[in-house]
Amino acid sequence: MLVNVKFFKKIFSFMSFLLITTSLLANEKDQIVTHLKSLNSLEFTFDQLINEKAEKGSCLLEFPGKLKCNYFDDKRKELVINDKRLAITQKRYNKTYHYPISKSPFLNILYKDKLLEIVYSGELEVTDQIIKLIYFGDNKITIFFDKKNLDLKGWKIKDQYNNNINFSLKIVAKNDVFKKGTFKVPEIN
Numbered sequence: 475m476l477v478n479v480k481f482f483k484k485i486f487s488f489m490s491f492l493l494i495t496t497s498l499l500a501n502e503k504d505q506i507v508t509h510l511k512s513l514n515s516l517e518f519t520f521d522q523l524i525n526e527k528a529e530k531g532s533c534l535l536e537f538p539g540k541l542k543c544n545y546f547d548d549k550r551k552e553l554v555i556n557d558k559r560l561a562i563t564q565k566r567y568n569k570t571y572h573y574p575i576s577k578s579p580f581l582n583i584l585y586k587d588k589l590l591e592i593v594y595s596g597e598l599e600v601t602d603q604i605i606k607l608i609y610f611g612d613n614k615i616t617i618f619f620d621k622k623n624l625d626l627k628g629w630k631i632k633d634q635y636n637n638n639i640n641f642s643l644k645i646v647a648k649n650d651v652f653k654k655g656t657f658k659v660p661e662i663n
Contacts, residue, residue: 502605506593509624510586513537516626517647523640533643534650537586540657555584556657563660570660582615583629592617618642 515536520543522529531545539558545551550565555575563570575581582588592615596607604627605619618627628642 502600503593503598506605506607506619506624507590510589510593512649513586514649515652516645517650518643518645520628520641520643522642524637532646534652534656535584536652536657537584539581539584541580541584542657554657554659555580556659559659561659570662572659572662580631580633582609582611582613582631583617589617 515534517532517534519532520530522531529545529547531543531547531551533541533543535541539555541553541555543553545553548566552563552565554561554563558575558581560573560575560580561570562573582592592609592611593607595611596609596617599606599608600621603621605621605624607617607619609615609617613632616630618629619625620627625645626643628640630641631639633639
């Protein structure tokens with residue numbers, strides 16, 4: 475009988491551990507959701523690695539679906555996304571290129587409802603400093619949040635052209651109001 479009591483104590487301890495762990499992970503997801511719902515816009519600097527090519531710059535993001543990034547490169551590249559339209563302008567050459575983004579995994583980041591879906595549905599991994607959410611939708615996407623303040627830290631995606639994109643960011647400001655026309659997509663030249 476003593477063996478049965480020890481066995482049940484072990485089972486009970488293990489089940490308690492699982493319930494507490496599951497509850498903590500659910501709590502972190504809820505905290506991230508609350509934090510994201512409070513955001514209307516972000517200003518941030520970034521480091522981007524696309525298939526071994528490193529780029530740096532700064533961006534303005536306004537929910538839903540608006541992004542403007544200026545790259546710190548010799549072409550003085552500017553990327554603008556608005557209403558599912560994407561334009562990249564190389565200011566040095568005065569050339570603008572338009573691309574469809576209807577299948578782009580960027581849409582998962584630019585629309586808060588999609589981002590919240592990733593948080594709700596994603597697999598959660600927590601380390602000392604980072605909360606990592608892995609989502610398997612049309613494309614695999616991994617999103618990183620700072621564990622202390624729940625700020626978005628970056629993401630890893632594979633784009634529609636099969637490029638591996640690692641994007642890390644540092645938030646400069648939250649919930650700023652941007653001037654009208656900030657996210658105007660340039661015309662084709």
